[in-house]
Amino acid sequence: MLILNNSINYRHHRFKKVSFNQSKSCVHHERQNVNTKSVVVVVSTKAHRRRKKIIIEATTATNEERSDSNVNNNQKATTTKTTKEKQAMKGNPFEQTVKAAEERQELFNDIAPVYDQLNDILSLGLHRAWKMATVKWSRAKTGDVVLDVCCGSGDITKRLSDKVGETGMVYGLDFAENQLRRAKEKMDDLLLMTNFNPNNTNNTNNTNNDSSAAKITWVQGDALELPFEDDTFDAITMGYGLRNVRDIPKALSELKRVAKSGKKVAILDFNNSRDETTNQVSGFILDNVVVPFAKLNDVEAEYKYLRPSIERFPTGPELVDLALTAGFKEATHYELQPGGLMGCLVCEV
């Protein structure tokens, strides 16, 4: 979505009249009310990160206007990219277009070789606890068929596989091929270690039969169009993926569609907190620890993407609203320690 000077284009609608200066603002979250033809847009100025909730009257655009607005969007995208800072920002966190999603796919392919190591160092190992909590909240249990969406190099997928055991079945889905390759290599290495017996000349790495973990199937696919039937999974997890998809409501409705009734979906991500201190601490860590450290590993541009992507991400209560709008029966957002830097949205189908 793009912000034009005095109007907002959202999907097939053109929303007119925004009564405050948007030139230095970013949109966090929009929700349409089809009945009243209005949209609630939560916007914050970048400088102060103060949020404003504004309601804009909607007029459905004609086909002509839509194509006009596409032209405007393209022009705006070109203009947006002229600033040096944004040019250097891989993954295009300021836009939610197909092109931005493609850039993100490339970004995640690029960082695959260093992603795990950086995660461990930058979170001081805490990401392991956050991921364990997410698996726990998904309520995955022995024998379940489960899915990890945006699985990346498979950290949460592996934990799910341990949880559901050899009678269960696990799918890990991601759109970045290099991440999936890394995930598979990691599991193969683990199996080698598990199956290796120095007294046995018959060591093998190609079976899960000896392991107490479930078999994992790696799937290259889009979170916005999950290649699974309705009502398939007993539990679903998603770690640090929702913030990166170009259409959060669509991703949520896909998660809901493929989960069985009464089951849980647990979504872990950075917390775009409503608490100013938390945001300042988080911003400080990202700018002064994460990005410089990423620079040492030659992936500075990729990690610069993080902060704006978090600032654009809906807050906990907004995520709950979006989940309920997507059709989940219940939704709760938990802030994770330390300092509520992370959040987990737990939804019941």
Ligand SMILES: C[S@@+](CC[C@H](N)C(=O)[O-])C[C@H]1O[C@@H](n2cnc3c(N)ncnc32)[C@H](O)[C@@H]1O
């Ligand atoms: C920050 S990584 C997280 C990986 C892993 N879940 C973890 O917690 O370590 C985000 C992952 O989401 C994937 N991703 C982003 N958008 C996606 C989409 N639309 N469909 C599938 N995967 C997507 C990226 O390729 C990337 O591997």
